[in-house]
Amino acid sequence: MYQSTRWKSADLDLLPDNGNRYEIIDGELLVTRAPHWDHQRVITRLIQSLGIWSSQSKLGEVVTTPGIIFTDDDNVIPDLVWISNERLARILDDSGHLVGAPELVVEVLSAGSDNERRDREVKRKLYAIRGVQEYWIVDWQKQQIEIFRRDSNGLLLIATLFGSDVLSSPLLSNFEQSVAEVFS
Template identity: 55%
Template sequence: MSVSTETRIKWTSADLELLPENGNNYEIIDGELYMTRAPHWKHQTSIARITNALVSWSNQSKLGQTIINPGIIFSDDNNVIPDLIWISNKKLESCVDEAGHFTSAPELVVEILSQKPNDIKRDKETKLKLYSNRGVREYWIVDWQLKQVEIYRRYEGKLTLMITLLDDDSITSELLPNFSCQIRDFFL
């Protein structure tokens, strides 16, 4: 009688060093390797517009920093590159390694959805679970095609969908006192 066993390769931070530098982004979540190619230009435009709003607010408030595509190494088998984060100055002082990678969760993570179903599933399920387990306080999933933003906030120990904002809505956050922006300003 033959018994079939499936052996799964568990990727680690060391494995990332061996991958080619070819313009693709590589992430590891729970030991599984994910690769993404350069996204649609409207994806990139949404990142720029959200970044501008958060940087403007951060410059006025002096409470933290907005960072595009940071490397976050939660553990040897959980390395991600979110589209955008906001992190308080207080937290920033204690969670960066010598290479400039973050080693713990920022307060806010923003992911802009790509067009591929696997990428959408990763942002809405796999990364949501990872960010929730690692202590992210707020997670924005931005859909530039539908022109909407899903807001997940920490509730009873996990990130929970609180509201989906549409084109005519304004976005605010308890993390960002006095921050307010029209959702339509995030999109072309």
Template identity: 55%
Template structure:
């Protein structure tokens, strides 16, 4: 949901210091404030399952880190908390500020759709535009209710949808050589 605390206010990261420390997730995209609550357990289950498989791949291949709900601060007006990211070791060495937040786009960003139409629009449109602008290479949108994954991949200077995977499909990515995961395993 978008906060209507002051619809004409242009929010920045400095404003976040005045918000309560609670179970809400505060994100700012293009100066607009988005507030979400703790997600459904099936949302968390999908991200935990995917995170486990990607972490196993990363450890086996000694490549990068998989992190859930990291802070990404691209500018004072673009501050988001995706559900999961994968970042290469090379990028990790230069992409973190003193507070441990990422200041550069990780190679992979994953969002699991929430249940409200406004949250779904944010992930499919607003965040897609942001992640495209800042240089994310792969963006995966997981729909736990429909049990499918939309895959976006960088082509030229922006992210384009390359496929939609369903429960019977296999998930692969050029980012992860030798990685194959049954989509069904994400939702089990």
């Protein structure tokens, strides 16, 4: 009988520091390479606008590529998160990792059908189960942003935004960002 390896957080310490991103979802090891330049450019624009808003509002913080250790076999590194000060105080462990869900998670799609499926299906399901309130999937190639919000059935798609739209969120009072500027 064949048994697959079930990866745990401690196993990550055994992997090489070679520029790859290692994540574990439901005990499965997921490996991605360094992202495309445009992927990183989009993240930079979002971190700048969310960072300015966060500094002015003093409601929370925005961070790129934080480690989130939901459980020993659910350990992910989203592209960007926003978390309220109140929640951050409750779920940041002594090692500097989040051990619970931030309010907002943003993933920018990387090229390849496996990467896209991971963000659209596997990670969205995990984030829904763990209590993320809002999930943005940013497609830098199509220049669109899909907004998923929590309801009783999980994280449901409520809008797809394009260049002429404005990005906002009920989580982020008075935050507005031109979608065109995210991709410019």
